[in-house]
Amino acid sequence: MIFRQLVEPESSTYTYVLGCEDTGQAMxxxxxxxxxxxxxxxxxxxxxxxxxxxxxHIHADHVTAASRLRALTGCRVAMPDAADTSCADIAVRExxxxxxxxxxxxxxxxxxxxxxxxxxxxxxxxGEMRIFTGDALLIDGCGRxxxxxxxAPTLYRSVHDKIFTLPDDCLVFPAHDYEGRRxxxxxxxxxxxxxxxxxxxxxxxxxxxxxxxxxxxKRIDVAVPANxxxxxxxxxxxxxxxVDRRDQG
Numbered sequence: 581m582i583f584r585q586l587v588e589p590e591s592s593t594y595t596y597v598l599g600c601e602d603t604g605q606a607m608x609x610x611x612x613x614x615x616x617x618x619x620x621x622x623x624x625x626x627x628x629x630x631x632x633x634x635x636x637h638i639h640a641d642h643v644t645a646a647s648r649l650r651a652l653t654g655c656r657v658a659m660p661d662a663a664d665t666s667c668a669d670i671a672v673r674e675x676x677x678x679x680x681x682x683x684x685x686x687x688x689x690x691x692x693x694x695x696x697x698x699x700x701x702x703x704x705x706x707g708e709m710r711i712f713t714g715d716a717l718l719i720d721g722c723g724r725x726x727x728x729x730x731x732a733p734t735l736y737r738s739v740h741d742k743i744f745t746l747p748d749d750c751l752v753f754p755a756h757d758y759e760g761r762r763x764x765x766x767x768x769x770x771x772x773x774x775x776x777x778x779x780x781x782x783x784x785x786x787x788x789x790x791x792x793x794x795x796x797x798k799r800i801d802v803a804v805p806a807n808x809x810x811x812x813x814x815x816x817x818x819x820x821x822x823v824d825r826r827d828q829g
Contacts, residue, residue: 581683581702582626585753585762586619588612591642591799592756595619596712598702599628600681607632607680608649609700609712610755613811616645620652630655631680634672635807636714636755637697638663640728640800644811657810662689662696667810672698688742690716692735693723699743701750709750711766717743718754719764722775725789727800732789736782744770744778 582599595615599606606628611619623630630653633646637660646657647667658678659668672678674689678700686701693715700712715723717739725732743752748767770778775788797803806813 588615592758598683600683603681605631605681609634611645613643613645616648632656634658637694638807640797643803643806647811660696660698665808690738692738695729712753714755719761732786736785739776
């Protein structure tokens, strides 16, 4: 499998390239609108054609490039079924793998950061296991739980029951890191994550998340409505509300 980790610096978002060497097809996990052309250039350099974009959840800090990439390449768009959006070509559900050539992703429903959140497990031909954790599990942290129907106890159970039960050497690739770190492992996060590690009880985690007092996300009023439309920003008004196209003739 061809693998690349790309970063969008403004939101510190990681986009992941997973490519099939046999078919030349690829998927992108969590592509960002501002770096859509860069991602296509990387695929071209690698000799790959985009077949699928995959979202971990409805993002609040950036607009997905899914709609633009579909318009440019004809690729399919996969969104979590729980996001309840009509713009996707594929509704992601736990138990149904996403496949592009020899590349296969196993969705794991990991709500808590948002109510639609999925992580994706990839097993390479070499036997190396990777988990793309979105915002559910970050390196030495996790995503916030105070909007988009987030829930701290639910996130705790998602991580402990779905991610921390994976093998110790499973590599953890998050959707963000704000200190430039790129990869962790299940063993490392289980042992030392200061919010979710094995030494942290559920009650302690709930207290930690309640005390964060984080600012209102800067882009949420535009990003969330746009992402419910697969990143179709032309269908969202300046106020962040979806435009009623019935008024446009």
